[in-house]
Amino acid sequence: MAREQRRLAGNVSGPFFVDASCIDCGTCWTFAPAHFRNGASQAEVWHQPAEGAEQGQALLALQACPVAAIGAPRELIARTPVEGFPARVTATRRGEVYYCGWASRQSFGASSYLIVRPGGAGNVLIDSPRFNRAIARRLEALGGVSSLLLSHRDDVADHQAFADHFGCGRWIHSADADAAPAAEHRFTGREPLPFDADLRVLPCPGHTEGSVAFLFDDQVLFSGDHLWWSESTGALVASRQVCWWNWPEQVRSLERLLELDVRWLLPGHGGRRIFAPGEWGRELSRLLDSLDS
Ligand code: SF4
Structure with a gap:
């Protein structure tokens, strides 16, 4: 308090x-x-x-x-919107994306997101917020959680509590799996792979060895701590100062994202950004030109 x-x-x-x-x-x-x-x-x-x-x-x-x-003041706090989090961020033809709020100290306040997918595809939680009854109720109202995808070792937070409550399967890259050894599934290797029809898994080793980004409907990129947008500089950012594993590998992982045309960037930390068609490649090239590898 x-x-x-x-x-x-x-x-x-x-x-x-x-x-x-x-x-x-x-x-x-x-x-x-x-x-x-x-x-x-x-x-x-x-x-x-x-x-x-x-x-x-x-x-x-x-x-x-x-x-x-x-x-x-207490009387103001009592007015907190009941249906606040998860808060809707955007929607594509394939589903809606929400920011979960309820950040966890264990993940240094990292953002986590929910993808609500119609037609029985199952909802996906990207990284773990803080678990409590309020968010569990709201997630239930949005259709629950079928899968919990963990972007890297730093942002696993209350994954166990969400798995216990929703019975969802958990995925983490094998190189970071010691951070969530109870996770039932592993991503392996460095090649992109489909999670299912509208969600791709993009291994991005660098910040940690097992860092993974997720691409929803070819346009919404959940980037974990791999990169983010800075409002103050008006540019994409990837930081050597917060690279815990291997900076040259992180730069190579950034280069592999040039083939995308991201419309929404939703990171674990740092600013979010909406890109116009074609802008992603220009901004990512600008970032790569500024980095020393
Ligand atoms: S920066 Fe983080 S810890 Fe500080 S007041 Fe804001 S949400 Fe809380």
């Missing part, structure tokens, strides 16, 4: 604030950038939300925070 006595000095005055327990994970300013931003080394409220939809967005950011570092 955030405490007023630990309110950070960078917050603008008003009912919403970030306190000193913030771990600087980026969840709040990615989800609600109109109200939260990255301060010197922790988040801060830079614009207090107005009553109504703005307040609802800020309250969902409060709910998503993995360490309860965002505070607001």
Whole structure:
């Protein structure tokens, strides 16, 4: 629970604030950038939300925070939208994509996503949010979870609780499988492979040896910690500083993504981005040109 006595000095005055327990994970300013931003080394409220939809967005950011570092008066918190998370991000001909919120400290606040697929294809959870009854109920209302795909070792969080609750099968790459040894299935090798008709598995070794991206309907890329969008620089980012395994391999994995034409980039950390047709290749080339391998 955030405490007023630990309110950070960078917050603008008003009912919403970030306190000193913030771990600087980026969840709040990615989800609600109109109200939260990255301060010197922790988040801060830079614009207090107005009553109504703005307040609802800020309250969902409060709910998503993995360490309860965002505070607001009790009477405001009681107005948190009941059907907040998962929050719809986009839809394709093959299904709808949701951001799950409820970030977990175990995965440093990483984003997780739900693909809701009609026609009996089964819903897919991409990485694990924090488990609790509220999100379990909402996932049930959206059709449950058939499969849980883990992008890499850092973002497995509460996979066991979701598997216990939904009876879903779990997949992780064999090189990262020691992070979730109970997962029933393994991806192997470095070649792209179909998960099923509308979902492809793209091994991207680099950030970790077993990093994997997932491509839904040839246009929505779930990139884990492989790459993300930066609003501040207006460019794609992959970082050597947060490459835990092998940077030259990560650059080669990025090069393999040039053949795609991604429309939605949904990373574990960092900014999301919608691309116009053809823009993905230009932006990824620009990133590769800027990297030293
Ligand atoms: S979501 Fe919470 S921990 Fe993460 S940056 Fe915001 S206030 Fe800090």
